[in-house]
Amino acid sequence: MRIHVAADHAGFELKAALLEHLRAAGHEVTDHGAAEYDAQDDYPPVCFAAGEAVVADPGSLGVVIGGSGNGEQIAANKVIGVRAALAWNTDTAQLARQHNDANVVAIGARQHSVDQAIELVDAFLAEPFSQDPRHQRRIDLMSAYEASRS
Numbered sequence: 001m002r003i004h005v006a007a008d009h010a011g012f013e014l015k016a017a018l019l020e021h022l023r024a025a026g027h028e029v030t031d032h033g034a035a036e037y038d039a040q041d042d043y044p045p046v047c048f049a050a051g052e053a054v055v056a057d058p059g060s061l062g063v064v065i066g067g068s069g070n071g072e073q074i075a076a077n078k079v080i081g082v083r084a085a086l087a088w089n090t091d092t093a094q095l096a097r098q099h100n101d102a103n104v105v106a107i108g109a110r111q112h113s114v115d116q117a118i119e120l121v122d123a124f125l126a127e128p129f130s131q132d133p134r135h136q137r138r139i140d141l142m143s144a145y146e147a148s149r150s
């Protein structure tokens with residue numbers, strides 16, 4: 001799978017561990033930054049970059065990481081075509097794919113151990129979209145709204 005990953009300073013350490021884990025598992029992973037640790041850096045630019053890469057690369061998925069994951073989810077969702085979900089347990093990670101066909105998952109690195117956070121990402125990546133018509137209908141409503149505003 002092709003995976004686009006980004007993190008600010010709060011997610012920098014988790015990003016390094018996640019890149020290693022995903023590459024060892026055979027995924028094709030692109031690191032969209034931050035390239036180095038800077039306690040003053042801002043999460044929106046790297047989240048925009050990862051989101052844009054996911055939209056430009058159909059079939060790929062994204063991971064955006066910060067302290068809570070909230071701002072990273074918000075930033076990624078500003079990219080047209082991104083459906084970013086904050087995953088905070090296995091169920092929300094899986095439901096993001098099953099029900100929402102989320103193409104980006106947001107993770108709060110300060111909310112989980114590294115192992116727990118990697119489990120959330122793995123659960124997200126492994127779960128397919130259900131293809132259920134009711135879920136597709138709701139996604140289509142959001143896509144139509146997005147298209148009408150752009």
Ligand SMILES: O=C(CO)[C@H](O)[C@H](O)COP(=O)(O)O
Nearest residue numbers: 010066067068069070071072
């Ligand atoms: O989670 C985040 C945004 O939702 C950021 O990672 C967090 O706000 C960074 O905080 P600080 O600048 O205090 O380290």
